[in-house]
Amino acid sequence: MTVDDRFAGDADERFTDRTSHGRRNEPTIGPVTDWATDFDHLDDAWAADPYEIQDDLRQRCPVAHTDRFGGGWLPTRYEDVAAVAYDSDRFSSRSVVMSNFRSDVALAPAGGTPPITSDPPFHHGARKLLLPAFTRTAIAALEPATRAYCHELLDGLGGSSEIDAAVDYAQHIPMRAISDMLGFPPEDGPEFAGFVASVLEGINLPLTERLEGIGALFHYLSAQIDDHLAHPREDLTSYLIDAELDGEKLDAFHVAGTMGLLLVAGIDTTWSAIGASLWHLAGHPGDRERLVAEPALLPTAVEELLRAYAPVTMARLVREDMTWGGVEMKGEDWLLLSFPAANRDPAQFERADEVVIDREVNRHAAFGLGIHRCLGSHLARMELRVALEVWLERHPTFSLADPDAVTWSHGQVRGPRRLPLKIG
Amino acid sequence: MKVHVDPARCQGHGRCYDLAPQFFASDDEGYGSERNGGVIPDGQEHEAQVAAMNCPEMAIDVEQ
Ligand code: HEM
Ligand code: SF4
Numbered sequence: 500m501t502v503d504d505r506f507a508g509d510a511d512e513r514f515t516d517r518t519s520h521g522r523r524n525e526p527t528i529g530p531v532t533d534w535a536t537d538f539d540h541l542d543d544a545w546a547a548d549p550y551e552i553q554d555d556l557r558q559r560c561p562v563a564h565t566d567r568f569g570g571g572w573l574p575t576r577y578e579d580v581a582a583v584a585y586d587s588d589r590f591s592s593r594s595v596v597m598s599n600f601r602s603d604v605a606l607a608p609a610g611g612t613p614p615i616t617s618d619p620p621f622h623h624g625a626r627k628l629l630l631p632a633f634t635r636t637a638i639a640a641l642e643p644a645t646r647a648y649c650h651e652l653l654d655g656l657g658g659s660s661e662i663d664a665a666v667d668y669a670q671h672i673p674m675r676a677i678s679d680m681l682g683f684p685p686e687d688g689p690e691f692a693g694f695v696a697s698v699l700e701g702i703n704l705p706l707t708e709r710l711e712g713i714g715a716l717f718h719y720l721s722a723q724i725d726d727h728l729a730h731p732r733e734d735l736t737s738y739l740i741d742a743e744l745d746g747e748k749l750d751a752f753h754v755a756g757t758m759g760l761l762l763v764a765g766i767d768t769t770w771s772a773i774g775a776s777l778w779h780l781a782g783h784p785g786d787r788e789r790l791v792a793e794p795a796l797l798p799t800a801v802e803e804l805l806r807a808y809a810p811v812t813m814a815r816l817v818r819e820d821m822t823w824g825g826v827e828m829k830g831e832d833w834l835l836l837s838f839p840a841a842n843r844d845p846a847q848f849e850r851a852d853e854v855v856i857d858r859e860v861n862r863h864a865a866f867g868l869g870i871h872r873c874l875g876s877h878l879a880r881m882e883l884r885v886a887l888e889v890w891l892e893r894h895p896t897f898s899l900a901d902p903d904a905v906t907w908s909h910g911q912v913r914g915p916r917r918l919p920l921k922i923g
Numbered sequence: 924m925k926v927h928v929d930p931a932r933c934q935g936h937g938r939c940y941d942l943a944p945q946f947f948a949s950d951d952e953g954y955g956s957e958r959n960g961g962v963i964p965d966g967q968e969h970e971a972q973v974a975a976m977n978c979p980e981m982a983i984d985v986e987q
Contacts, residue, residue: 630952
């Protein structure tokens with residue numbers, strides 16, 4: 500075998516070096532004065548209940564502003580969120596986590612983690628490579644293993660009268676699924692939680708700390724790439740190492756960036772969706788009893804839970820100074836793209852603020868809109884449906900053990916991180 | 924009734940072939956398309972209509 504010189508030398512140092520260049524701002528800490536002019540998606544009030552804030556903004560200031568994070572905007576109407584998602588000419592995906600760090604312009608158009616950080620025309624090819632592995636048919640093949648694993652998790656908890664559904668159940672399901680697809684050892688799961696936290700939740704940490712976390716992720720990915728070069732197998736990592744775009748192999752940054760994306764995007768999103776759904780059912784016995792009695796309603800209910808508790812908010816960077824939606828945006832301003840806010844716009848959904856468990860028409864945007872539509876949506880839907888199905892079968896009766904003990908993540912992915920449930 | 928998936932708008936959310944697999948199919952990349960030339964038999968309009976109304980991209984045209 501010839502040595503693959505794309506990955507020669509100290510690869511993980513090169514990855515870390517590349518991701519650490521960019522524009523930094525000093526963090527602005529302190530309570531929000533007015534959500535319309537000083538919003539902060541890392542504020543405790545936003546983590547506890549963003550919907551009240553978003554509903555208020557939608558009525559009085561549909562495109563809110565903040566000077567924090569070096570400047571940014573927050574539209575809350577469905578129509579505006581959709582318009583931004585469809586407009587990659589004026590809004591770039593180069594950085595998608597609104598923080599005090601904007602990635603280096605030199606990384607465009609691929610960005611650090613293709614395809615989520617890629618803009619057209621590069622985006623299309625980088626995404627197309629991945630589509631076949633994530634179709635509904637490809638994902639259906641993973642369903643039996645996912646179901647068995649959900650049972651195994653609950654078996655392991657025995658006859659406990661209290662289970663933390665976020666810590667002991669929800670988080671493990673997507674970790675196992677994506678690490679199997681990438682071909683990583685299943686026992687590495689606990690390490691992934693740390694990577695996810697540093698990328699998505701460490702937003703207001705001192706930058707050096709956040710970059711250390713990202714460095715650890717790339718170090719791990721480098722080791723996996725080396726292992727796959729030495730022992731190629733049938734998984735997404737070997738597939739990416741061999742894949743070609745326009746007749747050429749992907750560069751090392753593309754391979755590692757995409758692996759990192761799949762790992763991070765695959766885990767705490769779905770963990771959040773499973774947790775938020777169980778949290779809802781724990782507090783709404785009527786909905787819970789109906790799903791226990793009518794399991795066939797579950798796929799419909801899953802869509803409604805995704806609408807109402809959409810876990811993922813994205814971000815864009817404004818390309819150039821412009822007037823948009825009646826406001827003056829500057830180049831490199833952030834735009835916080837709240838699919839959760841869009842999903843609760845009464846102009847788009849009847850009874851937008853209620854969970855209507857059998858909602859028949861549900862054109863929600865939890866998985867985004869336009870060219871970046873969630874690549875993992877079929878996987879996420881399968882995991883969420885199976886996780887709820889198994890839970891309801893094994894524990895049809897449950898409630899919140901202590902509502903005050905529930906904690907929610909901060910940042911752009913929202914879900915319960917502690918969820919103690921009383922069983923029976 | 925006839926349905927048609929507009930490939931320019933479809934992003935492969937798969938709501939159509941999830942909800943009404945008898946009328947819609949997925950290709951190897953997850954993009955949707957209509958089966959049987961998009962012809963919906965009499966009496967089954969509701970299911971096709973619901974699938975079309977659940978497409979987040981509004982990519983499905985319905986002709987009465
Ligand atoms: C309930 C769970 C999930 C939700 C709510 C969710 C949501 C989203 C959203 C809103 C986007 C659009 C990003 C944008 O517009 O910039 C997205 C993109 C993406 N998601 Fe998910 N996601 C979930 C689970 C997953 C899973 C399990 C994977 C699997 C690996 C995944 C992989 C991706 C990737 C790779 C992209 C980028 C696609 C592109 O840029 O073309 N997601 N996701
Ligand atoms: S629901 Fe819409 S976007 Fe999704 S596959 Fe069908 S036509 Fe395409």
